[in-house]
Amino acid sequence: MYNKIQETVEFLKNKGFSQIDFGIILGTGLGNLVNIINVKVKIPYNEIPNFPVSTVSGHSGTLIYGELSGKMVLAMQGRFHYYEGWQMEEVTFPIRVMKYLGIENLIVSNASGGVNPKFKVGDIMIIKDHINMMPKHPLRGLNDERFGPRFLDMHEPYNLKMIESMEKIAKQKNIPVQKGIYLALQGPTFETPAEYKMVLLMGADTVGMSTVPEVIVAKHMGMQCFGLSVITDLGIEGHVEEVSHEAVQIAAKASEKKISILVETFILNW
Numbered sequence: 001m002y003n004k005i006q007e008t009v010e011f012l013k014n015k016g017f018s019q020i021d022f023g024i025i026l027g028t029g030l031g032n033l034v035n036i037i038n039v040k041v042k043i044p045y046n047e048i049p050n051f052p053v054s055t056v057s058g059h060s061g062t063l064i065y066g067e068l069s070g071k072m073v074l075a076m077q078g079r080f081h082y083y084e085g086w087q088m089e090e091v092t093f094p095i096r097v098m099k100y101l102g103i104e105n106l107i108v109s110n111a112s113g114g115v116n117p118k119f120k121v122g123d124i125m126i127i128k129d130h131i132n133m134m135p136k137h138p139l140r141g142l143n144d145e146r147f148g149p150r151f152l153d154m155h156e157p158y159n160l161k162m163i164e165s166m167e168k169i170a171k172q173k174n175i176p177v178q179k180g181i182y183l184a185l186q187g188p189t190f191e192t193p194a195e196y197k198m199v200l201l202m203g204a205d206t207v208g209m210s211t212v213p214e215v216i217v218a219k220h221m222g223m224q225c226f227g228l229s230v231i232t233d234l235g236i237e238g239h240v241e242e243v244s245h246e247a248v249q250i251a252a253k254a255s256e257k258k259i260s261i262l263v264e265t266f267i268l269n270w
Contacts, residue, residue, distance in 0.1 A: 001089060001093075001096075001144065002144060002146060002147075004049075004050040004093075005050075005093070005096050005097055005100055006100070007049050007050060008048060008049050008050045008051065008093075008097050009097055009100045009101055011048065011049050012043075012048070012063075012065075012097070012101060013101070015041055015043065015065075016040060016041050016065065017041065017065050017074065017101055018072075018101075018102075019072055019102065020065070020072045020073065020074050020098075020101055020102060020103045021071040021072050021073065021103075021105065021267070022068075022071060022072075022073045022074070022103065022105045022106070022107060022267055022270075023073070023074050023075075023076075023095075023098040023103040023105070023106045023107070023223075024073055024074070024075040024076065024106075024107045024108075024109075024263070025075075025076045025079050025106070025107070025108045025109065025211075025214060026075055026076060026077050026078070026079075026109060027079065027108070027109040027110035027111055027210065027211075027230075027252070032253075032256050032260070033075065033256070033259070033260050033263060034064050034075055034077055035260075036068065036260055036264055037064060037066040037067065037068045037073060037075060038066045038067040038068070039064055039065070039066040040065050040066045040067070041064075041065040041066070042062055042063070042064055042065075043062065043063045044061060044062050044063075045061040045062065045063065045078070046061070048063060050093065051063075051093070051094070052080045052086050052090045052091075052093065061077070061078040062077040062078065063075075063076060063077070063094075064076075064077055068263075068264060068267055069264050069265070069267040069268035070268060071267050071268075071270075073267070074098060074101065074103060076094060079091075079210060079214070080093075080094075081187065081188075081209055081210055082134060082135075082136070082186055082187075082209075082213065083186055083187040083188040083209060087136075088134075088136050088137070088138040088140070088213055089138070091138070091213050091214070092138050092213050092214055092216075092217035095214050095217045095218050095221065095223075096147060096217065096221060098218075098223075099218075099221040099222070099223060103223065104222075104223055104224060105162075105223065105224050105226075105270070106214070106215075106218045106223050106224070106225045106226070107225075107226050107227070107228075107263060107266075107267075108127075108211050108214055108215060108225065108226070108227045108228075109227065109228045109229070109230070109259065109263075110182075110208050110210050110211045110227075110228075110229050110230070111208065111229070111230050111232040111248050111249075111251070111252045112125075112182060112206035112207060112208035112229045112230070112231060112232065113190065113191060113196065113206060113207050113208065113231070113232070113233045113234065113235045113243070114205065114206050114231040114233070114234050114235065114236070115196050115197075115199045115200040115204065115205060115206065115207060115234075115235045115236060116178075116180060116200070116205040116206070116236075117236050117237075118178075119178060119180075119205065119206070119231050119234070119236075120231065120234070121231055121232060121233065121234060121251050122230070122231065122251060122254055122255055123176070123177075123178050123230070123231040124170075124175070124176075124177050124178065124228060124229070124230055124231075124255055124258060124259060124262070125177065125178040125179065125180050125182075125205065125206060125228070125229045125230075125231060126163055126166055126167065126177055126178070126179045126180075126227070126228060127158055127180070127181075127182045127211075127226075127227035127228065127229055128158060128163060128179050128180060128181060129157060129158065129181045129182075130157060130158075130181060130182045130183065130184065130211070130212050130215065130227075131181060131182075131183040131184070131202060131203070131204050132184055132212045132216070133183055133184055133185050133186075134184050134185070134186055134212060134213060135186050137216075138213040138216050138217050138220075139152065139216065139217070139220060147220055147221060148219075148220035148221055148222065149220075152216070152219060152220050154216070154219060157215055157216075157219060157225060158215070158225050158226060158227055159224040159225060159226055162224065162225075162226040162266075162270070163179070163226065165266060165269060165270065166226065166228075166262065166266055167179070169262060169265045169266055169269065170262060172265075173261055173262065173265065175258050175261065175262060177262075178205070178231075180204070180205030180206060181203060181204045181205050181206075182204065182205070182206050182207070182208060182211060182212070182227070182229055183199050183202060183204035183206070183207045183208075184207075184208060184209065184210065184211060184212035184213075185199075185207060185208075185209060186209065187209030188209065190233070190243050191207060191235055193235070193237070193240045195207075195235075196235025196236070196237070196240055197237055199235070200235075200237070206229050206231060207235065208229065211227060211229075215227065226266075228259060228262070228263075230251070230252045230255045230259065231251075232247070232248040232249075232251035232252050233247065233248060233251065
């Protein structure tokens with residue numbers, strides 16, 4: 001794994017990837033954030049050594065390097081999911097590459113189902129914490145001390161100062177935001193009514209199929225993390241409706257402009 005990471009890092013450095021301030025993972029329906037990035041280099045995943053290739057509709061599978069709000073960013077336009085059949089070390093491989101490229105700050109975004117009865121479709125939630133219910137832990141197996149410690153402290157998975165900064169920005173921009181806990185399940189099925197109820201009883205506000213493995217590995221690498229989730233469907237008791245991937249993409253797209261404003265301003269002020 002270490003040698004593969006170094007090979008990928010060397011490839012990207014030779015393509016001009018350097019002095020990067022932020023890594024950004026663009027989730028379902030949120031890939032158009034690249035429209036406000038002054039793109040310097042764009043590389044399809046299938047041209048990058050050792051990179052998996054995204055198989056999900058709406059995830060274009062491109063690595064973007066460019067300038068946003070006066071900072072250099074590396075944006076993943078499309079992520080990898082455990083349910084696609086990738087191993088956890090493959091799902092999180094780009095995070096380790098980011099760290100070895102010198103990136104210290106990670107922004108993640110996703111689409112999720114809301115179980116908090118106060119939430120509605122289209123809401124933007126700042127992720128303050130998560131619950132990992134994935135069937136395999138991304139740090140399972142022999143630990144390479146070059147990546148991080150065997151037993152990882154997770155008392156602050158999402159940086160509190162970043163959360164405070166985004167809350168202030170949202171207020172200044174008059175963009176309503178929620179704040180809550182994200183629970184990750186394997187997928188790819190959307191949850192049953194009983195499963196939505198389980199998520200709520202476990203103390204979460206939203207549920208999805210991504211993000212948590214990347215954040216765990218980013219923390220393992222010593223990075224600071226911030227996350228946003230768009231509520232694209234509801235799993236509220238007594239109000240569970242039919243949902244599809246296409247419907248999730250449409251709901252996420254409706255919030256793109258607001259998220260772009262928030263992230264652009266956040267990066268400018270960090």
